[in-house]
Amino acid sequence: MEVNILVGGAAGQGMETIMNLLGKALVREGCELIYTKDYMSRVRGGHNFSCLRITSDTPWTTVESIDIMVALNEETYFLHQDNLVFSGRVIFDPNLFSLPEKENRGVPVELQKLAEEAGGKVMANTVAVGALLVLMGLQTSTVEILLKDIFADKEGVADKNIAALKAGFEAAAQFCSTCFDLPPRNKDAKKLFIDGSQVLGMAALASGCRFLSAYPMTPSTGIMNYLAGKSKNYPVVVEQAEDEIAAINMAIGASYAGVRALTCTSGGGFSLMVEGVSLAGMTETPLVIVIAMRPGPATGLPTRTEQADLEFVIHSGHGEFPRAVLSATSHEDAFYRLNKAFELADRYQTPVFFLSDQNFADTHRSVEPFDFGRMKYNRFIAEENGYEKPYKRYRITESGISPRALPGQFENEVVLVDSDEHDENGNIIEDASTRRSMVEKRMRKLKALAEEMDEPDLYGDPNPELLLIGWGSTYGVLREVVDMLAILETKTAMLHFSDIWPLPQKRLKKLFPGVKRSYCIENNACGQLSALIRRETGLSIDSLILKYDGRPFMPHEIVEEVKNDL
Amino acid sequence: MIYKAEDYMIGETAWCPGCGNFAIREALAGALFDLELPPHKILLLSGIGQAAKIPHYLRVNGFNGLHGRALPPAVGARVANKDLKVIVESGDGDSYGEGGNHFIHNIRRNPDIAHFVHDNQVYGLTKGQASPTSEPGMKTGVQVEGVTAPPLNPLSLALVMGAGFVARCFSGEKEHLRETMKEAINFPGYALIDILQPCVSFNKVNTYGWYKKRVFFPDIENPRDWAAAMECSRQWGDNIPLGVFYNSPRPTFESHRSALDDEPLSMKPFDPQQVTSLQNDFL
Numbered sequence: 001m002e003v004n005i006l007v008g009g010a011a012g013q014g015m016e017t018i019m020n021l022l023g024k025a026l027v028r029e030g031c032e033l034i035y036t037k038d039y040m041s042r043v044r045g046g047h048n049f050s051c052l053r054i055t056s057d058t059p060w061t062t063v064e065s066i067d068i069m070v071a072l073n074e075e076t077y078f079l080h081q082d083n084l085v086f087s088g089r090v091i092f093d094p095n096l097f098s099l100p101e102k103e104n105r106g107v108p109v110e111l112q113k114l115a116e117e118a119g120g121k122v123m124a125n126t127v128a129v130g131a132l133l134v135l136m137g138l139q140t141s142t143v144e145i146l147l148k149d150i151f152a153d154k155e156g157v158a159d160k161n162i163a164a165l166k167a168g169f170e171a172a173a174q175f176c177s178t179c180f181d182l183p184p185r186n187k188d189a190k191k192l193f194i195d196g197s198q199v200l201g202m203a204a205l206a207s208g209c210r211f212l213s214a215y216p217m218t219p220s221t222g223i224m225n226y227l228a229g230k231s232k233n234y235p236v237v238v239e240q241a242e243d244e245i246a247a248i249n250m251a252i253g254a255s256y257a258g259v260r261a262l263t264c265t266s267g268g269g270f271s272l273m274v275e276g277v278s279l280a281g282m283t284e285t286p287l288v289i290v291i292a293m294r295p296g297p298a299t300g301l302p303t304r305t306e307q308a309d310l311e312f313v314i315h316s317g318h319g320e321f322p323r324a325v326l327s328a329t330s331h332e333d334a335f336y337r338l339n340k341a342f343e344l345a346d347r348y349q350t351p352v353f354f355l356s357d358q359n360f361a362d363t364h365r366s367v368e369p370f371d372f373g374r375m376k377y378n379r380f381i382a383e384e385n386g387y388e389k390p391y392k393r394y395r396i397t398e399s400g401i402s403p404r405a406l407p408g409q410f411e412n413e414v415v416l417v418d419s420d421e422h423d424e425n426g427n428i429i430e431d432a433s434t435r436r437s438m439v440e441k442r443m444r445k446l447k448a449l450a451e452e453m454d455e456p457d458l459y460g461d462p463n464p465e466l467l468l469i470g471w472g473s474t475y476g477v478l479r480e481v482v483d484m485l486a487i488l489e490t491k492t493a494m495l496h497f498s499d500i501w502p503l504p505q506k507r508l509k510k511l512f513p514g515v516k517r518s519y520c521i522e523n524n525a526c527g528q529l530s531a532l533i534r535r536e537t538g539l540s541i542d543s544l545i546l547k548y549d550g551r552p553f554m555p556h557e558i559v560e561e562v563k564n565d566l
Numbered sequence: 567m568i569y570k571a572e573d574y575m576i577g578e579t580a581w582c583p584g585c586g587n588f589a590i591r592e593a594l595a596g597a598l599f600d601l602e603l604p605p606h607k608i609l610l611l612s613g614i615g616q617a618a619k620i621p622h623y624l625r626v627n628g629f630n631g632l633h634g635r636a637l638p639p640a641v642g643a644r645v646a647n648k649d650l651k652v653i654v655e656s657g658d659g660d661s662y663g664e665g666g667n668h669f670i671h672n673i674r675r676n677p678d679i680a681h682f683v684h685d686n687q688v689y690g691l692t693k694g695q696a697s698p699t700s701e702p703g704m705k706t707g708v709q710v711e712g713v714t715a716p717p718l719n720p721l722s723l724a725l726v727m728g729a730g731f732v733a734r735c736f737s738g739e740k741e742h743l744r745e746t747m748k749e750a751i752n753f754p755g756y757a758l759i760d761i762l763q764p765c766v767s768f769n770k771v772n773t774y775g776w777y778k779k780r781v782f783f784p785d786i787e788n789p790r791d792w793a794a795a796m797e798c799s800r801q802w803g804d805n806i807p808l809g810v811f812y813n814s815p816r817p818t819f820e821s822h823r824s825a826l827d828d829e830p831l832s833m834k835p836f837d838p839q840q841v842t843s844l845q846n847d848f849l
Contacts (some may be wrong), residue, residue: 206838242668246638257646259646
């Protein structure tokens with residue numbers, strides 16, 4: 001049992017307002033849901049839509065089929081009518097357009113007129129939310145409370161919105177009351193309604209991150225928005241840099257001087273940052289970089305999704321130095337994994353990457369509250385009497401990790417870092433033997449760092465014959481695919497990577513001998529994880545299922561490809 | 567602990583004999599000594615170039631970063647630890663060419679940073695190409711027909727962008743440089759000193775003698791007079807004025823950030839359990 005809602009219209013018509021209000025209300029009502037956005041790189045016009053799916057169990061993806069469509073313009077109806085189920089409903093404003101005569105699923109609600117009557121045309125979206133509620137057999141009370149919270153500071157606005165909400169509710173009730181049964185709900189669940197960017201922003205703050213410097217770039221900007229919103233009440237500074245080069249160098253300076261620092265960007269901005277990545281590697285400065293991927297090359301498709309920067313990130317920056325590249329299976333995983341990124345960066349004094357993408361960043365889900373007790377805050381900074389004197393920033397050690405002191409931390413000790421090759425003090429050198437020992441010192445860190453990588457998550461049959469391999473934001477769709485393929489006689493599982501570099505290999509090598517057919521499923525055109533696996537392990541993946549049209553996978557697309565091969 | 571001026575000086579340098587960098591280094595060491603700033607409380611950042619090697623030759627905290635990128639990490643360091651006296655020192659190519667965007671925007675941003683630019687009007691480390699401040703007509707191995715673009719005027723640009731402290735010094739006037747550096751270091755906000763300096767190896771136009779004949783100290787009656795400062799900044803040729811042309815503080819970058827109100831961020835303890843209420847936003 002499930003309900004699928006699609007809200008579509010032109011950019012600027014406020015789909016997001018409807019979905020944020022509805023989504024949060026539904027989660028408060030105990031629904032399990034996911035809400036995804038498909039939007040164009042423009043401020044007005046075009047065609048944008050959002051999908052919201054409610055199921056009895058955790059929904060991992062939205063699907064194409066639609067039960068309730070809110071068509072804020074005529075184009076939405078024509079573009080999506082084929083996916084509207086037989087018993088579906090279309091909420092539309094009859095004063096803006098009419099549906100074809102043969103279409104008998106329409107629920108005409110005078111969105112704009114009712115909004116104007118309630119106090120302003122701008123509230124047409126609130127009218128639509130009222131209409132949606134009645135179709136699902138819900139009352140308006142939860143949304144009313146939310147409206148009062150949202151507009152607490154604006155006198156009278158909440159009341160007007162509540163009037164608009166009720167008007168929409170009553171208007172739609174004349175045509176269809178409780179046309180759709182919601183799946184069983186747990187009203188005491190107290191789940192969060194949160195998107196990927198917000199998860200990462202909150203995780204950064206809960207990891208003790210004190211500085212974010214970034215340049216706005218879709219789809220990474222949500223993290224910036226979140227942290228900036230907190231900067232008045234929490235000890236965090238957010239600075240919009242003049243460019244990405246400044247952003248990464250600012251973060252490196254802040255980290256050197258003693259705080260956990262973050263920068264976030266997308267592929268194009270990251271291209272500008274790579275010299276800074278190399279600087280962090282050479283100066284051995286902890287740094288966390290979140291890259292929310294979108295399709296390239298160049299400006300590509302700014303508001304859409306892709307997983308094509310994996311190889312770029314693994315190899316970014318000139319020269320050789322250790323790094324870690326992490327991603328996340330889900331919102332739940334991302335919260336703790338970004339914390340891990342900060343811990344690894346501090347412990348190994350090197351850049352650590354977290355790969356997000358538009359699909360992850362912009363997707364809201366209902367999730368269990370996070371356990372802040374699991375968050376770690378170990379700075380691995382030298383303590384008074386805990387280092388050999390005089391202090392040397394790049395003292396040669398067995399692990400390759402030198403005691404890290406902060407400038408100003410110890411009386412009469414100075415901390416010198418250098419982008420040139422340097423000696424233990426941090427002073428420029430050019431002699432071959434110091435160069436060798438410094439390269440070896442830095443690269444020694446990689447050994448222990450590799451041990452920190454989590455093995456990929458296995459879901460499905462523990463001894464699979466059919467293995468689906470993926471990484472990052474495709475976790476949800478692959479889970480649904482594995483569940484859908486459970487009807488097959490073939491033992492099927494998915495193996496999903498969160499920590500990608502250094503590549504964890506144990507589980508893959510253990511499973512592989514029993515696997516008869518393996519697939520790598522990636523949102524890119526070259527199968528970058530598959531190539532990485534082959535390079536690192538010698539294992540060859542049988543087939544690639546790739547999607548590079550800027551849209552996330554739909555479960556049926558993968559299921560069909562796999563079934564065709566059987 | 568009491569420091570002597572020589573406590574700030576260390577190391578053999580990689581500079582050419584006769585280079586203006588030596589005088590600039592001595593002036594800075596003298597200024598730090600006069601200000602009684604202990605080495606561990608000072609952070610000196612630089613980019614890449616001959617001038618940018620200076621963190622290796624002074625005993626203070628040092629960040630020798632990337633070419634053109636000395637200012638951004640300095641801003642980050644101010645955020646992390648506002649108790650550090652932060653000084654950026656680099657050449658004209660680094661500060662005005664490769665780092666031009668950071669120069670412009672940090673004047674706007676106004677962090678509490680003293681920026682000392684060793685301006686020898688030529689690229690030294692890459693052996694003699696034109697810099698953004700080279701004289702038109704100057705011939706080099708790359709500008710074979712002579713420099714054609716007019717020079718960037720850092721002081722006028724800084725004034726137009728709203729810099730609160732704008733000064734010109736000359737490495738041949740070491741005492742004046744030392745005093746001006748002290749003023750710049752104590753100035754609350756972004757403070758620029760463009761330090762004219764001969765390059766004995768590559769700049770055969772703007773030599774020590776060339777400068778010596780031209781520099782003079784004008785009477786600056788009111789350092790808050792922006793128009794007068796602008797006029798000084800534009801004077802070049804036979805008479806080149808030196809001095810603090812403009813000194814008029816405005817609110818700093820740090821003063822606009824509530825997270826920087828009390829103790830330095832790097833000193834603040836943290837426990838993730840303190841922030842669990844963050845999730846209430848999403849309930």
